[in-house]
Amino acid sequence: xxxxxxxxxxxxxxxxxxxxxxxxxxxxxxxxxxxxxxxxxxxxxxxxxxxxxxxxxxxxxxxxxxxxxxxxxxxxxxxxxxxxxxxxxxxxxxxxxxxxxxxxxxxxxxxxxxxxxxxxxxxxxxxxxxxxxxxxxxxxxxxxxxxxxxxxxxxxxxxxxxxxxxxxxxxxxxxxxxxxxxxxxxxxxxxxxxxxxxxxxxxxxxxxxxxxxxxxxxxxxxxxxxxxxxxxxxxxxxxxxxxxxxxxxxxxxxxxxxxxxxxxxxxxxxxxxxxxxxxxxxxxxxxxxxxxxxxxxxxxxxxxxxxxxxxxxxxxxxxxxxxxxxxxxxxxxxxxxx
Numbered sequence: 001x002x003x004x005x006x007x008x009x010x011x012x013x014x015x016x017x018x019x020x021x022x023x024x025x026x027x028x029x030x031x032x033x034x035x036x037x038x039x040x041x042x043x044x045x046x047x048x049x050x051x052x053x054x055x056x057x058x059x060x061x062x063x064x065x066x067x068x069x070x071x072x073x074x075x076x077x078x079x080x081x082x083x084x085x086x087x088x089x090x091x092x093x094x095x096x097x098x099x100x101x102x103x104x105x106x107x108x109x110x111x112x113x114x115x116x117x118x119x120x121x122x123x124x125x126x127x128x129x130x131x132x133x134x135x136x137x138x139x140x141x142x143x144x145x146x147x148x149x150x151x152x153x154x155x156x157x158x159x160x161x162x163x164x165x166x167x168x169x170x171x172x173x174x175x176x177x178x179x180x181x182x183x184x185x186x187x188x189x190x191x192x193x194x195x196x197x198x199x200x201x202x203x204x205x206x207x208x209x210x211x212x213x214x215x216x217x218x219x220x221x222x223x224x225x226x227x228x229x230x231x232x233x234x235x236x237x238x239x240x241x242x243x244x245x246x247x248x249x250x251x252x253x254x255x256x257x258x259x260x261x262x263x264x265x266x267x268x269x270x271x272x273x274x275x276x277x278x279x280x281x282x283x284x285x286x287x288x289x290x291x292x293x294x295x296x297x298x299x300x301x302x303x304x305x306x307x308x309x310x311x312x313x314x315x316x317x318x319x320x321x322x323x324x325x326x327x328x329x330x331x332x333x334x335x336x337x338x
Contacts, residue, residue: 045080057112065109200239203231222263241309249281257285
């Protein structure tokens with residue numbers, strides 16, 4: 001039946017004469033089958049003709065369905081009802097039966113025509129929806145491309161300024177600004193549409209961000225960044241917040257955890273736990289004294305940025321020593337479905 005309804009989107013394109021000729025052929029074929037099966041179907045002269053009416057109404061239009069009803073009624077009266085080979089029907093009960101056949105046949109055609117209309121409306125709606133979705137995807141790609149280009153231009157200007165500045169504090173601030181712009185650019189590089197929302201896949205985004213940090217910050221230093229990231233769809237604003245937090249945490253670890261070219265590992269994990277998403281950045285560096293360094297007290301700009309992003313995620317921020325080992329663990333936990 002599914003394939004039969006699929007045909008309804010093709011056969012209405014046939015010429016009118018071809019549709020009515022095919023209807024005549026179908027009804028005539030049913031008559032021949034009915035005559036052949038006559039001994040086995042005595043008392044049911046109209047039964048098989050309902051199949052012909054349904055097929056013609058489904059494959060063609062309402063007019064062909066009505067024509068199939070009337071042609072079937074004529075065939076039944078002429079070939080199957082007494083007197084045979086005459087359109088005159090002798091039995092009152094046969095007249096009533098033939099009238100009911102026509103009425104039920106016309107009702108069936110009307111219902112199928114309604115289905116036709118509904119199917120065509122759905123097909124047109126799906127076509128418009130598909131065109132709309134393609135247009136939205138195109139606009140999203142175009143907007144993301146332009147924003148990414150603008151951010152790249154800004155990063156180039158910041159880095160150019162970085163080379164001309166001699167003050168180390170100013171240079172550090174410009175470098176941090178460029179890194180944060182890189183996070184925003186990577187978000188727009190990974191944008192995709194998920195139903196009605198714009199999302200970023202966490203695996204590609206955070207793994208790529210770790211690769212960027214590994215390339216830009218480590219260089220020849222004996223420090224390894226390991227990323228273990230599950231793939232979850234993050235809305236654009238949450239992806240920005242998570243990316244900035246990760247950038248600040250890894251940057252802080254590189255600055256403070258491995259002095260004097262000390263070797264070490266920075267392990268990044270992003271996973272789902274029950275109804276929460278968890279970002280964890282763990283290093284095996286020298287650790288921190290929580291009443292001493294600026295990194296632990298949280299008075300620096302990076303720490304303020306982290307706390308601001310955590311508040312935006314409606315999450316919890318925790319920083320503590322790495323259990324019984326050396327180093328520090330930063331954990332961000334926030335609702336998976338805000």
